[in-house]
Structures are given as C-alpha cells and as structure tokens.
Amino acid sequence: MLDRHNRLLAALDLLTTLLMAGAAGVVFFFTPVEATMGAVQKVFYFHVAANWAGMLGFIVAAVCAGGYLRTGSSAWDIAESAAVEIGLVFTAIGIVSGSIWAYSAWGTFWTWDPRLTTAAIMVLLYAAYFLLRQGIENPERRARFAAVYAIIGIISVPATFLSIRMFRTIHPVLVAGEETLGLTPAMQAAFFFSLAAFSFLFASLFWHRIRLGRLAEAVEIQQSQV
Amino acid sequence: MTFIKDTLTIAAKDLSAEWRGREMLPAGVIFALLIILVFSFALETQVALRPDAAAGVFWAALTFMGVLSFNRSLAAEREAAGMDGLLLAPVSRTAIYLGKLLASLALLLVGAAVLLPIYAALYNLNIFKPGFALTLLLGLLGFTAPGTLLAAMSNQARTRDLLLPLLLLPVTMPVLIGAVEASRIFLAGGAWNEAAPWLTLLACSDVIFMAAGLLIVDQVLEE
Incomplete structure (x- = not known):
C-alpha cells in the first residue's frame, strides 16, 4: 500500500520537475521582452504564481482546520500545518521576487500598497501560528488551538486586504474587467503555464510534507512505547 | 434569559475583582501614557501638531493597553485556578467568553476615558465629538x-x-486601520459621511470577530 503511494508520489515529483523546468524555459526563451520594463518583467510569471501557491496553502490550511475541529483526527492537523508551512514559504518567495521587480519598476523595494502590506501581515500571522504550536505540548490541544488560529487568520486576511485597499493603491491589477496588464497572447500562455507548474509544485510539496508529518507521528508513537 | 444573567454576573465578577485589586487599570493607563510619550519623542508629533499622527499614537497606546489587559484578565483566572471553577459552574462557555469580553471592554473604555483628557491637552485636540466616541466603542469592541x-x-x-x-x-489589523482612519477624520473636524466607509469596516469587523468568537470559544475553553 505504502509502496504504491510512494511510486505515485515519485511520478508526481517527476512531472513537477518537468513542468517547472518547462515554465522556466518558456519564460526565458519563449515570452517576448516587455517594451517599457525590459527583462525584469519576467519576474512576474514566478511572482504571481508563487503568491497564488501561497494563498492556496493558507486556504487549504483553513479547510483542514475545519476538518480537524469537526473530526478531531490528527491527519487533518498534519495536513493543516503542512499547508501553512508551504504557504509561508511561497508567500516569502512572492514578497522577495516582487521586491526585485518593484525596485526596477517603481524605484523602490517596498511600498505600503494593499497587496504588499497584506502579504507582509500574512507572513507575520502565520509565523505566529508556528509559535503557537511550539508553545503547546499537549498534541490534542496544540492541534485544536492551531486549527482555531488558522480559521481566525483566514477570516482576517481578506478584511485586512480590503481595509488597506481603501487607501490608494499603485500595484498593477491583473484581473479587473477590461483592463489587463497589456499581456500578449504569448505572455498569457506563459503565465498560465507557470501558474499550473506552481500548482503542481504545491501539490508535490504538500504530499511530501504530509508524508513527513505522518512519519514523525509514527516515530513519536513508537518512542513513547519504548 | 439566564444566559444574559450569567454573562452579566461573570462581567460583574471581573470588574469587582479589578475594583478591589486595582491591578490592571492603573498599570494599563500608565503604560499607555508612556507609549504616548515615547511616540511624541520618536515622531516629534507635538511640534507638527498634526491630528492625523495624533490619532495613530492614541490607537497604538490603546492597542498595547488592550494586550496587557486581556493577558491579565485570563492570567488572573489561571493563577487562582478560577478558570476551573468557572468551567465547573453551570454556565455555558459562550457566557464565560461574553462576560470576560464585556469586563475587558468596560475596563478599556474607562482607561480610554482617563487617557483622553491628557491626550487632548498634549495634542491640543477637541475630543468631544460623537463620531469619535462611536469610533472608540466600535474599535475597542473589534479589538x-x-x-x-x-x-x-x-x-x-x-x-x-x-x-x-x-x-x-x-x-x-483591519480594526486598527479602520479605527485610526475614522478617528483621524473626526479629530480633524471631518463629517460623518467622510468617515462612513471606515465605520462600516469597523462594524463589519466587529460582527465577524464576535461571531467567530462565539462559535469557536467552546474549542478554546476546556478544563
């Protein structure tokens, strides 16, 4: 049973690797160089995809949190902390890659724009999530409190975004009715390819991290029996 | 009906404990004053006399006073094993949560009332505005x-x-942003309709956080 799962996971890893290499290839050799921003615009394909994967992680975590509070099964808890961890890494990648682009496009690494500020607050919020986990020894209580915090977090993030958006924003808006970023068809194709590649990367990492969590739990149980 | 009575009893218990011990409020108010002082030196706001910076300083002070008071409210229960007693008592956990919330809110409002005259004098502001009072209430509830x-x-x-x-x-963060913006508008003499989006934001955040708290509290309070 475990063998079959491992083979599936290996296949997913291979597919993800190919897709990521393909995305890099497409972005570097296939997409046109943007007229005003130049080569630095290519960061965009990875920046948006990384933020997408980050957001996906936090949403998946909230779903798992709901599952935990409903069933009390530790499998949900393992998946939840795995999703938060991966989401945190991707959001950090999104912030760093965005800063690189912003320095060239806006002339500054950072502005207090809604998206940037929300991303920064999200990183702090989910870093606190791990501090909360760390501070509680009883595994059942740790899982319960972490689930509660993951749910409160996902409630608060959109509200934070909205409230900062009520100030003015200079961040480019990608999906806003008629107005797009002026993406050519080749750019759009590369963008969606990159988005798909990052989704696979997320799934693959998620699976690995859940597997790791289960193994760690098994070790903990065996240790307590010795 | 008993639910409301339970809630009020728990709130009254917390407030009378505070009245007898006077632990949180003096410490909280002095701490908040210190924060206002620290900010006025760090930002030199008293030179510029800008009401927009003043609103931010005030909410920063209230925020830290709030953190102090929530910690105290629950730590006091832990020290004397009071939480075990509360959980054994035939009241719902929702009532415990609401009672504690009401007591903390009342304490923060009293603290804010003590702070405000000093703050108004320091920043030369007119604080007697109904909009500002509403902002204070909504903001502190959301917090x-x-x-x-x-x-x-x-x-x-x-x-x-x-x-x-x-x-x-x-x-x-959304509560803080809404409270600072609404206070800024009211303290600068702005009209209601100018602050309306921020007050709406505050009211929505209050409803969402209260609902989440009431739904989740059973998972958090346990023996």
Missing part, C-alpha cells in the same frame, strides 16, 4: 472580541504573555 479569545488560548501555552501580541496584532 476585545478576538483579544479575549486569543488570550484564552495563549494563556494555556508555555510562552503565555509573549504569545498574545504576536497572535492578536496581525489578526486585528
């Missing part, structure tokens, strides 16, 4: 609702006092 819930959690962790601000501050 207290998640604060009480998260303090109940952080107090059961190893890193108690350290953990609460880390958990609470990122979550209450």
Whole structure:
C-alpha cells in the first residue's frame, strides 16, 4: 500500500520537475521582452504564481482546520500545518521576487500598497501560528488551538486586504474587467503555464510534507512505547 | 434569559475583582501614557501638531493597553485556578467568553476615558465629538472580541504573555486601520459621511470577530 503511494508520489515529483523546468524555459526563451520594463518583467510569471501557491496553502490550511475541529483526527492537523508551512514559504518567495521587480519598476523595494502590506501581515500571522504550536505540548490541544488560529487568520486576511485597499493603491491589477496588464497572447500562455507548474509544485510539496508529518507521528508513537 | 444573567454576573465578577485589586487599570493607563510619550519623542508629533499622527499614537497606546489587559484578565483566572471553577459552574462557555469580553471592554473604555483628557491637552485636540466616541466603542469592541479569545488560548501555552501580541496584532489589523482612519477624520473636524466607509469596516469587523468568537470559544475553553 505504502509502496504504491510512494511510486505515485515519485511520478508526481517527476512531472513537477518537468513542468517547472518547462515554465522556466518558456519564460526565458519563449515570452517576448516587455517594451517599457525590459527583462525584469519576467519576474512576474514566478511572482504571481508563487503568491497564488501561497494563498492556496493558507486556504487549504483553513479547510483542514475545519476538518480537524469537526473530526478531531490528527491527519487533518498534519495536513493543516503542512499547508501553512508551504504557504509561508511561497508567500516569502512572492514578497522577495516582487521586491526585485518593484525596485526596477517603481524605484523602490517596498511600498505600503494593499497587496504588499497584506502579504507582509500574512507572513507575520502565520509565523505566529508556528509559535503557537511550539508553545503547546499537549498534541490534542496544540492541534485544536492551531486549527482555531488558522480559521481566525483566514477570516482576517481578506478584511485586512480590503481595509488597506481603501487607501490608494499603485500595484498593477491583473484581473479587473477590461483592463489587463497589456499581456500578449504569448505572455498569457506563459503565465498560465507557470501558474499550473506552481500548482503542481504545491501539490508535490504538500504530499511530501504530509508524508513527513505522518512519519514523525509514527516515530513519536513508537518512542513513547519504548 | 439566564444566559444574559450569567454573562452579566461573570462581567460583574471581573470588574469587582479589578475594583478591589486595582491591578490592571492603573498599570494599563500608565503604560499607555508612556507609549504616548515615547511616540511624541520618536515622531516629534507635538511640534507638527498634526491630528492625523495624533490619532495613530492614541490607537497604538490603546492597542498595547488592550494586550496587557486581556493577558491579565485570563492570567488572573489561571493563577487562582478560577478558570476551573468557572468551567465547573453551570454556565455555558459562550457566557464565560461574553462576560470576560464585556469586563475587558468596560475596563478599556474607562482607561480610554482617563487617557483622553491628557491626550487632548498634549495634542491640543477637541475630543468631544460623537463620531469619535462611536469610533472608540466600535474599535475597542473589534479589538476585545478576538483579544479575549486569543488570550484564552495563549494563556494555556508555555510562552503565555509573549504569545498574545504576536497572535492578536496581525489578526486585528483591519480594526486598527479602520479605527485610526475614522478617528483621524473626526479629530480633524471631518463629517460623518467622510468617515462612513471606515465605520462600516469597523462594524463589519466587529460582527465577524464576535461571531467567530462565539462559535469557536467552546474549542478554546476546556478544563
């Protein structure tokens, strides 16, 4: 049973690797160089995809949190902390890659724009999530409190975004009715390819991290029996 | 009906404990004053006399006073094993949560009432505006609702006092932003319709955080 799962996971890893290499290839050799921003615009394909994967992680975590509070099964808890961890890494990648682009496009690494500020607050919020986990020894209580915090977090993030958006924003808006970023068809194709590649990367990492969590739990149980 | 009575009894218990011990409020008010002082030196706001910076300083002070008071409210229960008693008592956990929330809110409002005249004198502001009072009430409620819930959690962790601000501050960011913006508008003499979006934001955040607290509190309070 475990063998079959491992083979599936290996296949997913291979597919993800190919897709990521393909995305890099497409972005570097296939997409046109943007007229005003130049080569630095290519960061965009990875920046948006990384933020997408980050957001996906936090949403998946909230779903798992709901599952935990409903069933009390530790499998949900393992998946939840795995999703938060991966989401945190991707959001950090999104912030760093965005800063690189912003320095060239806006002339500054950072502005207090809604998206940037929300991303920064999200990183702090989910870093606190791990501090909360760390501070509680009883595994059942740790899982319960972490689930509660993951749910409160996902409630608060959109509200934070909205409230900062009520100030003015200079961040480019990608999906806003008629107005797009002026993406050519080749750019759009590369963008969606990159988005798909990052989704696979997320799934693959998620699976690995859940597997790791289960193994760690098994070790903990065996240790307590010795 | 008994639910409301239970809630009020618990709130009254917390307030009378505070009245007899006078532990939180003096410390909280002095701490808030110190924060206002620190900011006025760090930002030199008294030179510029800008009401927009003044509103931010005031809410920063209230925020830290709030963190202090939520921690205290739950830590006091832990020290004397009061929480065990509360959980054994035939009241719902929702009533415990609401009672604690009401007591904390009342304490913060009293603290704010003590702070305000001093603050008005320091920044040369007219604070007697109904819009500002409403902002104060909505903002503190939006801060207290998640604060009480998260303090109940952080107090059961190893890193108690350290953990609460880390958990609470990122979550209450929308409340803080709305409260600062609405206060800024009212203190600068702005009209109601100018502040309306921020008041709406505050009211929505209050409802969401209260609802989340009431739904989740059973998972957090346990023997």
